[in-house]
Amino acid sequence: MNIHEYQAKKLLASFNVPVSAGEPVLSLADIDKAIAALPGPVYVVKSQIHAGGRGKGKFKELAADAKGGVRVSFSAEEAKANAEEMFGKTLVTKQTGTEGKQVNRLYIEDGAEIDRELYLSILVDRETSLFSFVASTEGGMDIEAVAHDTPEKIHTIGIDPLKGITDEDVAKLNAAYELSGQAAEDGKTLFPILYKAFVESDMSLLEVNPLCVLKDGTLRVLDAKVSFDGNAMFRHPDIAELRDETEEDAKEIEASKHDLAYIALDGDIGCMVNGAGLAMATMDIIKLYGAEPANFLDVGGGATAEKVTAAFKIITSDPNVKGILVNIFGGIMRCDVIAEGVVTAVKEVGLDVPLVVRLEGTKVAEGKDIINNSGLNVIAANDLDDAAQKIVKAVKG
Amino acid sequence: MSIMINKDTKILVQGLTGRTGTFHTEQALAYHGTQMIGGIHPKKGGSTWTCENGDAKGTELPVFATVKEGRAETGADASVVYVPPAGAAAAIIEAIDAEVPLIICITEGVPVRDMVNVKARLNDSNSRLVGPNCPGILTPNECKIGIMPGTIFKQGSVGVVSRSGTLTYEAVFQTTEAGLGQTTAVGIGGDPVKGTEFIDVLDMFLDDDETKSIIMIGEIGGSAEEEAAEWITEQAANGRSKPMAGFIAGRTAPPGRTMGHAGAVISGGKGGADDKTAAMEKAGIVVSPSPAKLGETLLKAIG
Numbered sequence: 228m229n230i231h232e233y234q235a236k237k238l239l240a241s242f243n244v245p246v247s248a249g250e251p252v253l254s255l256a257d258i259d260k261a262i263a264a265l266p267g268p269v270y271v272v273k274s275q276i277h278a279g280g281r282g283k284g285k286f287k288e289l290a291a292d293a294k295g296g297v298r299v300s301f302s303a304e305e306a307k308a309n310a311e312e313m314f315g316k317t318l319v320t321k322q323t324g325t326e327g328k329q330v331n332r333l334y335i336e337d338g339a340e341i342d343r344e345l346y347l348s349i350l351v352d353r354e355t356s357l358f359s360f361v362a363s364t365e366g367g368m369d370i371e372a373v374a375h376d377t378p379e380k381i382h383t384i385g386i387d388p389l390k391g392i393t394d395e396d397v398a399k400l401n402a403a404y405e406l407s408g409q410a411a412e413d414g415k416t417l418f419p420i421l422y423k424a425f426v427e428s429d430m431s432l433l434e435v436n437p438l439c440v441l442k443d444g445t446l447r448v449l450d451a452k453v454s455f456d457g458n459a460m461f462r463h464p465d466i467a468e469l470r471d472e473t474e475e476d477a478k479e480i481e482a483s484k485h486d487l488a489y490i491a492l493d494g495d496i497g498c499m500v501n502g503a504g505l506a507m508a509t510m511d512i513i514k515l516y517g518a519e520p521a522n523f524l525d526v527g528g529g530a531t532a533e534k535v536t537a538a539f540k541i542i543t544s545d546p547n548v549k550g551i552l553v554n555i556f557g558g559i560m561r562c563d564v565i566a567e568g569v570v571t572a573v574k575e576v577g578l579d580v581p582l583v584v585r586l587e588g589t590k591v592a593e594g595k596d597i598i599n600n601s602g603l604n605v606i607a608a609n610d611l612d613d614a615a616q617k618i619v620k621a622v623k624g
Numbered sequence: 625m626s627i628m629i630n631k632d633t634k635i636l637v638q639g640l641t642g643r644t645g646t647f648h649t650e651q652a653l654a655y656h657g658t659q660m661i662g663g664i665h666p667k668k669g670g671s672t673w674t675c676e677n678g679d680a681k682g683t684e685l686p687v688f689a690t691v692k693e694g695r696a697e698t699g700a701d702a703s704v705v706y707v708p709p710a711g712a713a714a715a716i717i718e719a720i721d722a723e724v725p726l727i728i729c730i731t732e733g734v735p736v737r738d739m740v741n742v743k744a745r746l747n748d749s750n751s752r753l754v755g756p757n758c759p760g761i762l763t764p765n766e767c768k769i770g771i772m773p774g775t776i777f778k779q780g781s782v783g784v785v786s787r788s789g790t791l792t793y794e795a796v797f798q799t800t801e802a803g804l805g806q807t808t809a810v811g812i813g814g815d816p817v818k819g820t821e822f823i824d825v826l827d828m829f830l831d832d833d834e835t836k837s838i839i840m841i842g843e844i845g846g847s848a849e850e851e852a853a854e855w856i857t858e859q860a861a862n863g864r865s866k867p868m869a870g871f872i873a874g875r876t877a878p879p880g881r882t883m884g885h886a887g888a889v890i891s892g893g894k895g896g897a898d899d900k901t902a903a904m905e906k907a908g909i910v911v912s913p914s915p916a917k918l919g920e921t922l923l924k925a926i927g
Binding site for chain 2 (some may be wrong): 252322351353354356357358370371374387388389426429433456457458459462488490491492500501502503504505506507508510511512513514515519520523525528529556557558559580587588589610611612
């Protein structure tokens with residue numbers, strides 16, 4: 228689960244992380260109030276979307292030479308003009324895709340006098356099974372490019388979970404950032420606080436780019452991108468509330484209500500599969516036969532007929548879907564339960580596109596009987612290969 | 625022969641009395657008499673669990689309050705964890721403290737933070753953990769731990785290791801259809817932080833005389849496939865190798881999206897299917913572009 232920068236900063240501030248003063252703008256009416264609450268004279272107006280590259284992004288509705296999604300403003304009037312121009316517009320960045328994202332929220336921040344820009348993240352290092360700091364002196368830039376071009380400028384420091392962050396770890400971070408004086412002193416408190424915030428909030432990524440050394444020698448978190456471990460949100464109902472559903476696909480929100488793992492894609496063949504690996508493999512085999520999947524959908528191991536019906540409705544609500552492939556390898560999942568769910572769903576919502584069903588595993592004979600005796604126009608498939616070829620042929624002719 | 629589990633493996637069930645634990649214990653007991661020998665429940669120690677469905681109907685198992693007690697009483701050498709996500713890590717740690725040699729965690733949805741702690745506890749312990757978020761391990765006609773459907777297996781010569789449950793079933797089904805059968809199938813699980821990696825299992829398959837060939841199924845996210853490929857190359861240089869077929873799920877997955885499994889995500893331009901496929905092919909693994917041709921591809925690799 229992702230949250231906005233302003234929400235991330237509020238959370239970090241609650242751990243005493245040094246962030247700039249700032250005010251969120253959730254509607255046009257908030258702009259004056261937000262600016263009045265800040266000292267000025269420099270304001271930074273920042274688009275709040277769940278995607279990076281905002282500064283270099285372009286607004287679809289504005290002229291090509293208009294300024295980007297993060298704007299430094301040198302007076303209250305300028306800040307207001309910028310905020311009014313940005314609010315509600317569609318920002319296209321390197322990470323949003325060409326369709327862009329609508330900017331429904333802004334964050335107006337007090338300007339800062341920056342001396343140096345650094346890069347910091349804490350993430351799950353899968354190779355070592357540790358939470359690791361990734362540190363670089365090359366802040367404010369695309370860190371993937373830094374890692375690619377100058378890997379020696381990236382330092383990874385893993386933290387032993389049983390000891391927590393040690394003085395030695397902090398010393399390594401200070402050295403990686405070449406910090407001295409007040410900044411090094413600040414590092415001694417800041418790095419442990421960031422680690423604590425990461426662990427206690429069950430984050431899966433905390434990215435601070437840039438982390439800044441200000442002209443007065445102190446450290447400040449100037450940007451913050453935070454993702455949480457969805458599996459740990461049961462421990463954090465307060466954080467779960469920060470979810471911004473306007474950032475997500477409506478079908479994905481509906482799917483999450485039914486505990487279905489669904490991801491909308493651009494193709495025209497809808498898929499309903501059990502198991503994440505098989506669901507990905509089903510998308511892959513559709514592509515292999517020259518078509519494109521409309522979605523990823525894992526109904527899970529313990530799906531009921533109701534869940535299958537809900538899944539079917541979500542797939543058919545996508546206007547791009549020109550055919551549906553149901554691919555089930557029953558382990559815990561029984562084929563007869565899936566078959567009943569599919570038959571019920573088709574009777575309830577109708578079916579205007581070809582439907583190919585492949586069943587294998589537990590109770591496969593019973594499942595096939597249910598489909599065959601349903602009177603529905605279902606194309607039965609013998610195996611996965613057969614299923615993929617049949618649905619692609621049915622859609623492409 | 626087989627790896628990790630066989631007809632002599634004695635298994636405790638952590639979470640036996642819950643719905644999932646009960647269902648799969650009934651299934652396991654019915655599978656060639658898998659030695660499920662007791663359950664653990666902190667508040668139900670001293671009671672008895674009775675199998676109420678399937679071929680093993682009527683079988684009674686003792687319930688112990690702690691893993692330590694269960695192990696002392698029964699001499700169990702494995703435990704399977706069906707405890708819900710919030711308590712799964714504590715259950716695993718209890719089994720580590722009781723020095724259970726093999727712990728298999730089926731539970732999906734264990735927080736990463738909990739697994740980072742578990743992983744640190746596993747270092748210098750006497751236990752191996754498989755999972756979490758995995759279908760378990762099955763040695764045909766001998767022992768079934770976890771949730772794999774026993775009916776698709778056939779005793780034979782292929783070792784199967786996979787990050788995905790249902791793709792494990794595909795590999796098993798297709799190698800059964802191809803007439804090869806399996807020695808053991810191991811689901812290592814779809815989480816980013818887990819107990820057992822590809823290399824651990826491949827090492828055991830290379831050591832096992834009856835395993836003549838191996839299918840390895842990976843997916844997007846992380847770099848475990850690349851690390852395994854590098855390791856395989858090193859082993860082959862020392863004369864240790866067996867014919868291998870592979871598959872990587874998620875060629876068509878969009879970057880930055882978590883594809884059902886917590887560990888299946890392409891992030892920061894890393895973890896894509898093409899890099900993994902290339903690394904595996906370089907190590908001599910015949911990688912099938914289609915999940916429907918795993919059996920066929922393995923036959924090709926065997927030659």
